[in-house]
Amino acid sequence: MRRVLQLFLLLVLAWIVVEPLAIVGVESVRRDGAWTLDAVRAFAVEPNEWRAAWNSTWLAALSVITGTMIGVPLALVTRLAGFPGRRVVSALLALPAVLPPLVGVVAFLFLYGESGVFSRGIMALTGSEVAPWRFEGGGAVLLIHATTMYVYPYLLVRAALATFDTSLIEAATALGAGRVRTMRTIVLPLLRPAIGNGALLIALTSLASFSAPYVFGGGFRVLPTQLITTRLNGDVSVAMVETLVLVALALFCLGAATRLGGPGVRGAGKGLAPAPAASRKGWRRSLTAVGVAAITVWLLLPHLALLGVSFVAPGAWTRTALPTAWTGGNYVALIAEPERWRPFGTSLWMAGLAAAAAAVLALLVAVAARDPRHRLSRGLEVALGLPWAVPGTVYAIALATMFSVTQPAAGRFILIGTLWLLPLAYLVRALPIIGRAVVAAIRALDPAYDEAAAALGAGRWRTFRTITLPLLMPALAGATALGFVTGLGDFMTSVILYTYDTRPVSLEILGAIRQGELGIAAAYGVVITLLSTAAFVLAERSRGAA
Incomplete structure (x- = not known):
């Protein structure tokens, strides 16, 4: 029975995860029913294509360097150093983890943009009617990446330090090692896996980044934005080649980060969280806190x-440094006006449906792949995690290509222009988030539970319903909440696949900005942030309960 379930789930995952990417690969070397390398040649001879690929590469590399340089020291300081307000600061630094990408980009627009707070303030002080800068290009995108993606190494290093054995540091100190040498030879080698995984997340997120280059790129093109432009221009085959290049870059980053993270240096110890070390000198504690x-x-x-712009009254912030009037009407409008609420409702039901379906599928995969020694179990795990390594724009293009024709024998049906394609894309993007968490949770369960239930005469279904499922619920609920947040704030997939009936809130935010309704756009962003924060808190509590 388990083998039948494994084969069935492999077919399902192959259909919605693997086949779309395979079709993209075929379409890149096929045109009008014949095999051809014309699209590959067109990509190879076009300087803009190579420029976009190079921009994606160096942007990802510098994002890793700058994000790691910000996140790792902050994790070390907030975990190991004792200073006033440490817990509050630690929680605030994790806030970017719950912000959907477009909301974070809009926040930078309101602060650093040509019509942002800083720019308007300088214009008011100098009496100039011209913005002092143009916040666009590769430098602007890199700043956004560095100051938002640092959260990945920050959270992972803090989590690694939570089980760090301080006796290793005590032993190094007893042997005469100074702080710098202890950090270099003991702490950082033990943190290598966490730092490597954080670097991997930054690299993959940077390669897939669409919101920041789309809003602030200007003439600065990266592969995700170049891919959309090429597709809109009708060069579908070249867009397929760009998609494959983006996938290749993502897989290269995955391999490089695996070597960087590696197993690291393993140390035997108690696994106790280190207590923050308060400096004996009060001025050092104060300086650290400041x-x-x-x-x-x-x-x-x-x-x-x-948050501040969300309370700006319509038309109250045009030429002055600060708004001339404030109001809570922007939030009232989101509820009272149907055209404002409709995108929220659309995003809620699509993200909710996708997260629920992904949770069911992930739970079935976890049950079928519980034993990692079986080859089919490993295949299920690989297929489940594949969307995590592939940028969202790639899957959007792949799903649009796969479900643009009717070929029942190949599992292809026309879903373009229907209500179901975008929720399906959300499901695929949520699968790795939910699946990896549930698979890890079920493998961590003590087999003695099943053995005791079997000894008492309980069948497999009753054991699963009364023992396994309740034990998995904390991890399942937390991961499903994170999967829901991923769909709720999605932009890069939505901008490719949305229709009039499936216009999500992320597209409504962008539309409000273009229409000059800054308060409405900011209010949308704040509400999404609050919903995401609630889901993040639920996930953390569920993980703690697990």
Whole structure:
């Protein structure tokens, strides 16, 4: 029975995860029913294509370097150093983890953009009617990446430090090693896997980044934006080649980060969280507190600007440094006006349906792949995690290509222009988030539970219903909440696949900005942030309960 379930789930995952990517590969070398390399040649001879690929590469590399340089020291300081307000600062620094990409980009627009708070303030002080800068190009995108993606190494390193054995540091100190040498030879090698995984997340997120280059790129093109432009221009085959190049870059980053993270250095110990070490000198504690607080304020300024702009009255912020009138009417409008609420309702039902379906599928995969020694179990795990390594724009193009024709024998049906394609894309994107968590949780369960239930005469279904499922619920609920947040704030997949009936809230935010309704756009962003934060808190509590 388990083998039948494994084969069935492999077919399902092959249909919605693997086949779309395979079709993209075929379409890139096939045109009008014949095999051809014309699209590959067109890509190879076009300088803009190579420029976009190079921009994606160096942007990902610098995003990894800058994000890691911000996130790792902050994790070390907030976990190991004792200073006033440490817990509050630690929680605030994790805030970017719950912000959907477009909302974070909009926050930077309100702060650093040509019509943002800083620009308007300088114009008011100097009496100039011209913005002092143009916040666009590769530098602007890199700043956004660095100050939002640092959260990945920050969270992973903090989690690794939570089980760090401080006796290793004590032993190094007893042997005469100074702080720098202890950090270099003991702490950082033990943190290598966490740092490597954080770097991987930054690299993959940067390669897939669409919101920041789309809003602030200007003439700066990266592969995700170049892919959309090429497809809109009708060069579908070239767009397929761009898709494959983007996938190749993502897989290269996956391999490089695997080597960087590696197994690291393993140390045997108690696994106790290290207590923050308060400096004996009061001025050092104060200096640490002031420095970390200043960095935290700088990192969170865009989000504070987003909150402030959400209370700006329509037409009250045109030429002045600060708005001339404030109101809570923007939030009232989101509820009272049907055209404002409709995108929220659309995003809620699509993200909710996708997360629920992904949770059911992930649970079935976890049950079928519980034993990692079986070859089919490993195949299920690989297929489940594949969307995590492939950028969202790639899957959007792949799904649009696969479900644009009717070929029942190949599992292809026309879903373009229907209500179901975008929720299906959300489901695929949520699968790795939910699936990896549930698979890890079920493998961590003690087999003695099943053995005891079997000894008492319980069948497999009753054992699963009364023992396994309740034990998995915390992990399942938390991961499903994160999968829901992923769909709720999605932009890069939605901008390719949405229709009039499936216009999500992320597209409504962009439309409000283009129409000059900054308060409405910011209010949308704040509400999405609050919903995402609630889901993040639920996930953390569920993980703790697990």
